[in-house]
Amino acid sequence: MMATNGKDASGVKDGVSSNHSSEEFAKSNGEARETPAPSKRQNGVAERPQRFTFSSEPTVEDIRRMQAEFTDERDWNQFHQPRNLLLAMVGEVGEVAELFQWRGEVAEGLPDWTESEREQLAHELSDVMIYLVELAEKCRVDLPQAVLRKMALNRLKYPASKVHGSAKKYTEYKD
Amino acid sequence: MMATNGKDASGVKDGVSSNHSSEEFAKSNGEARETPAPSKRQNGVAERPQRFTFSSEPTVEDIRRMQAEFTDERDWNQFHQPRNLLLAMVGEVGEVAELFQWRGEVAEGLPDWTESEREQLAHELSDVMIYLVELAEKCRVDLPQAVLRKMALNRLKYPASKVHGSAKKYTEYKD
DSSP: OHHHHOSSOHHHHTTOSOOOOHHHHHHHHOSOEEEOOOOOGGGTOOOOOOEEEOOSOSOHHHHHHHHHHHHHHTTOTTTOOHHHHHHHHHHHHHHHHHHHTTSOOOOTTOTTOOHHHHHHHHHHHHHHHHHHHHHHHHTTOOHHHHHHHHHHHHHHHSOHHHHTTOOOOGGGOOO | OHHHHOSSOHHHHTTOSOOOOHHHHHHHHOSOEEEOOOOOGGGTOOOOOOEEEOOSOSOHHHHHHHHHHHHHHTTOTTTOOHHHHHHHHHHHHHHHHHHHTTSOOOOTTOTTOOHHHHHHHHHHHHHHHHHHHHHHHHTTOOHHHHHHHHHHHHHHHSOHHHHTTOOOOGGGOOO
């Protein structure tokens, strides 16, 4: 919404590839979807349940830019040093943990949770994301590309052929 | 890389908007950039330092899809219940914290850190991101859209006109 009024953000948006406002994102993307996966019953393989997907926007960079605008407009960069942001993220992770404590195991999709509990979880996961993104920015880590590099490493450490169905740590595998 | 060999991923990619592989992302995006902001010296306003930005890809949804493929290929969904993923994320946040401990304050951009320390940080921040995304997926939270909603709430809780330059919590402000 800040991006639509053009106020205070002029120095921030320059050179950033996406100029969508958060309102545009919300309009153009709608709700998350359950994507139908093809049935494999014909081949005798068990049918795969429908797969949940995220909206394509906002991107990680969109989130970085919007949070940077939010921080700039409030003159809050003076408080947002890396260690403060890290502690803020730790605090938000704690708030996520609070929502899961004393419950016993929770099934995928949170079938027993109320709508209000789900929305609270969405808020707390978002807070973790926002601080994670701002921490990466302030540390000059290109988070989307760093994730690609880490995923490539994970595939090398855990080859599918070797680790299938096992929860062992990579140091426990033998060649 | 998994997406390029076409193996095992056929049931996962259907219906997902982006079909880029991680190799394509890496090639098309390159490194993060320092975006030049316009000088305001002519107006007597202090010049703003160059702003760091992220690559535009992979998106949050791309990360969700790649991690889902990684987990599927290893038959690891049996271990990836919400509370296990939450604990995994907590562990990774701890690894980020370890990199910052005993250092005293750290300036934006981490000027005193070695390249190796920076890459280690990039790995650990990525691990937090990967588990955060998978936790949100398994909880059926559309994380990108949830972030938009939370940012809208944050702007209501902290109006720029009221909180400029102050670190008070929103409950401490008076109307």
